[in-house]
Amino acid sequence: MGLTVEDAAEGILRVVNATMVRGIRMVSVERGHDARKFALVCFGGAGPVHAVDLARQMNIKKLIVPEAPGVNCALGLLMADFRHDYSKTYLHGLWNLDPAALSSEYGQMEQSALKQLVEEHVKKDDIIFQRSADLRYEGQGYELELTIPNIEQYSVQDLRAICRDYSSTHKDKYGYAMEDEVVEIVNIRLTAIGLLSKPKLAEEPWAGEDSSAAVKGTRRVYMGGRYREINIYDRQKLRHGNKVCSPAIVEQADSTTVLFEGYDATVDKYRNLIIEQREEQANEQ
Numbered sequence: 001m002g003l004t005v006e007d008a009a010e011g012i013l014r015v016v017n018a019t020m021v022r023g024i025r026m027v028s029v030e031r032g033h034d035a036r037k038f039a040l041v042c043f044g045g046a047g048p049v050h051a052v053d054l055a056r057q058m059n060i061k062k063l064i065v066p067e068a069p070g071v072n073c074a075l076g077l078l079m080a081d082f083r084h085d086y087s088k089t090y091l092h093g094l095w096n097l098d099p100a101a102l103s104s105e106y107g108q109m110e111q112s113a114l115k116q117l118v119e120e121h122v123k124k125d126d127i128i129f130q131r132s133a134d135l136r137y138e139g140q141g142y143e144l145e146l147t148i149p150n151i152e153q154y155s156v157q158d159l160r161a162i163c164r165d166y167s168s169t170h171k172d173k174y175g176y177a178m179e180d181e182v183v184e185i186v187n188i189r190l191t192a193i194g195l196l197s198k199p200k201l202a203e204e205p206w207a208g209e210d211s212s213a214a215v216k217g218t219r220r221v222y223m224g225g226r227y228r229e230i231n232i233y234d235r236q237k238l239r240h241g242n243k244v245c246s247p248a249i250v251e252q253a254d255s256t257t258v259l260f261e262g263y264d265a266t267v268d269k270y271r272n273l274i275i276e277q278r279e280e281q282a283n284e285q
Contacts, residue, residue: 006222007225009222010222010225013050013053016050017050017053017054017057018057020050020054021054021057021058024040024054024058025058035058035059035060036058036059036060036061038060039060039062039063039064040054040055040058040060040062040063040064041063041064041066042063042064042065042069042257043065043066043069043070043072043073044069044070044072044073044255045069045070045254045255046255047065047069047255048065048069048250048255048256048257048258048273049255049256049257049258050258051063051065051257051275052257052258052259052260052263052275053258053260055263055275055277056260056262056263060277061276061277062274062275062276062277063263063273063274063275063276064272064273064274064275065255065257065265065272065273065275066272067235067270067271067272068252068254068255069254069255070253070254070255071254079196079198079199080196081193081194081195081196082117082120082122082193082194082196083191083192083193083194084113084116084117084191084192085189085190085191085192086109086112086113086189086190086191086192087187087188087189087190088105088109088187088188088189089186089187090102090105090133090185090186090187090188091184091185091186092184092185093138093182093183093184093185094135094159094160094162094163094182094183094184094185095159095163095182095183097159097185099153099154099155099156099158099159100153100154102154102159102185102188103151103152103153103154105188106131106148106150106188106190107152109188109190110129110190110192113127113129113190113192114127114192116192117192117194120194122194122195122196126194126195126196127192127193127194127195128192128193128195129150129190129191129192129193130147130150130190130191130193131147131148131149131150131188131189131190131191132145132146132147132148132188132189132190132191133145133146133148133162133185133186133187133188133189134146134185134186134187134188134189135162135166135183135184135185135186136183136184136186137170137178137181137182137183137184138181138182138183138184143186143187144166144169144170144173145189146162146165146166146169148162148188149161149162162183163183164179166183167179167183201270202270203269203270204239204240204269204270204271205240206240206241206269207239207240207241207242208239208241208242209241209242209243209266210242210243211233211238211242211243211244213237213239214233214234214235214237214238214239214242214244215231215232215233215234216232216233216234216251217231217232218230218231218232219232219249221247221249223247223260223261224260224261228247230247230248230249231244231248231249232248232249232250232251233248233249233250233251234250234251234252235250235251235252235257235273236252238250238267238271238273239267240267240268240269240271241266241267242266242267243264243265243266243267244259244264244265244266244273245259245264246259246260246261246262246263246264246265247259247260247261248265250265250273257273257275259275262277262278263275263276263277263278264276264278
């Protein structure tokens with residue numbers, strides 16, 4: 001192809017990053033969210049390698065790299081609450097549904113969920129229930145899941161309110177509603193959550209902006225179409241308040257953070273790397 005090895009490698013990264021940008025757009029811009037108003041959380045072993053370039057393409061001004069991005073998902077798993085999801089087909093029109101029957105169905109599901117969580121050694125006081133239902137206008141071929149109030153005994157007025165909520169949700173999603181049409185339940189759903197105590201993350205004292213103690217040395221790095229001599233930092237030696245100016249690379253056992261020109265990093269009190277776009281570059285964009 002007439003490319004150097006470096007240009008070919010950088011081209012591969014551009015293609016990979018373009019694919020990731022499409023993924024970010026799918027869950028943000030295409031859902032009506034302005035990605036520029038959000039921070040990008042970078043985790044996984046490879047996340048911090050690509051993240052700054054993705055943020056640059058999306059004009060995202062702030063990124064967060066956890067202390068141990070490569071095992072961040074494992075940490076989340078250890079801290080996650082117990083959760084069980086239950087569902088039951090329950091095809092009924094809300095206009096002529098007996099409220100007591102709906103209350104009874106949800107009550108039975110909650111009793112089963114309570115028994116399962118207690119058997120898993122979750123205290124009753126630490127269990128919460130969230131009800132929802134798949135609803136549709138009569139004759140529709142698709143449903144929308146809607147949160148249902150957790151009330152011990154439903155009334156006719158409660159069912160009417162659910163119909164109105166469905167029409168409002170339908171209008172928000174599809175641009176129109178049919179208030180005079182019959183709303184029917186297709187499935188009833190219950191989420192049972194067993195709350196677990198969470199560890200308190202230790203805060204680190206302020207150590208100042210000087211990050212020179214964490215510099216491992218310099219390295220010749222191909223970045224932006226040319227080789228540059230840049231600082232390489234040891235993540236474990238960075239302390240609260242330390243600032244890392246780009247271009248730079250921050251290395252650690254489970255990941256590598258690449259700071260392209262225009263994005264500098266600061267360590268917060270929980271040892272996260274907070275990467276922010278320089279003000280002058282943001283103004284240019």
